[in-house]
Amino acid sequence: MGKPASFGDLNPKLCMKIQSGYLRTALRILHAAWPATNLDPRVSVTADEDEITNVLRREMKKVKDAMKPSPRFRISRETQSDIVDDGSPLGLIDIEIGYTFDEVLYLAIECKRIESTGNTLARRYVRDGINRFVTCKYSGGHALAGMVGYVICGDRDRCVQRVRSQLEKEPLTITGFDADAGWTESTAWVPSEVLYESHHHQSPSGHRICLVHSYLRVS
Numbered sequence: 001m002g003k004p005a006s007f008g009d010l011n012p013k014l015c016m017k018i019q020s021g022y023l024r025t026a027l028r029i030l031h032a033a034w035p036a037t038n039l040d041p042r043v044s045v046t047a048d049e050d051e052i053t054n055v056l057r058r059e060m061k062k063v064k065d066a067m068k069p070s071p072r073f074r075i076s077r078e079t080q081s082d083i084v085d086d087g088s089p090l091g092l093i094d095i096e097i098g099y100t101f102d103e104v105l106y107l108a109i110e111c112k113r114i115e116s117t118g119n120t121l122a123r124r125y126v127r128d129g130i131n132r133f134v135t136c137k138y139s140g141g142h143a144l145a146g147m148v149g150y151v152i153c154g155d156r157d158r159c160v161q162r163v164r165s166q167l168e169k170e171p172l173t174i175t176g177f178d179a180d181a182g183w184t185e186s187t188a189w190v191p192s193e194v195l196y197e198s199h200h201h202q203s204p205s206g207h208r209i210c211l212v213h214s215y216l217r218v219s
Contacts, residue, residue: 027212030109047218060095075095106139107146108145109146110147111149112128114151116162122159122162135203142209197211
């Protein structure tokens with residue numbers, strides 16, 4: 001794997017300050033767009049995550065465009081995450097928040113279906129979701145990124161527990177999980193919504209990234 005994309009000479013505190021503002025706005029747009037997304041006939045507990053995410057991105061753009069002033073970033077779907085000739089593996093970001101003309105500066109949001117009745121989807125959430133940030137397939141050297149869990153069983157709290165339990169049992173080579181920082185609740189990102197934060201060490205650099213997790217019930 002090549003050298004992870006980074007913020008160049010910006011220090012970690014400045015990286016966090018820049019990305020936290022954009023991510024907070026993007027997550028508030030995402031949560032505001034969810035009710036209309038959930039009402040769309042293409043969205044159901046049997047729909048795959050790509051179908052749901054296609055609708056969600058369109059609804060997010062509607063919310064963003066209606067804001068005055070409209071936030072100055074792009075909301076893109078399945079953009080290619082690798083930088084030409086850097087050796088990084090190909091990845092298609094579910095939702096990308098692009099806020100500069102520099103290809104390495106963006107916010108990635110990865111979306112996965114999740115249920116509480118078994119471990120299969122929790123395992124995919126960790127191995128095919130969180131792991132993409134750990135291996136720098138997405139967001140190499142970044143301060144922040146987002147994960148969205150589409151709750152298809154109705155029990156949001158148990159889905160959160162499933163993910164947390166799976167995260168703690170998987171090897172560190174897969175999760176890069178910072179157990180000292182743990183898994184924490186946060187109400188700072190979206191008003192009246194509980195989101196979750198987890199911290200992970202990226203390989204091979206050891207850079208530390210914070211993932212902010214949203215869990216959205218599909219009806």
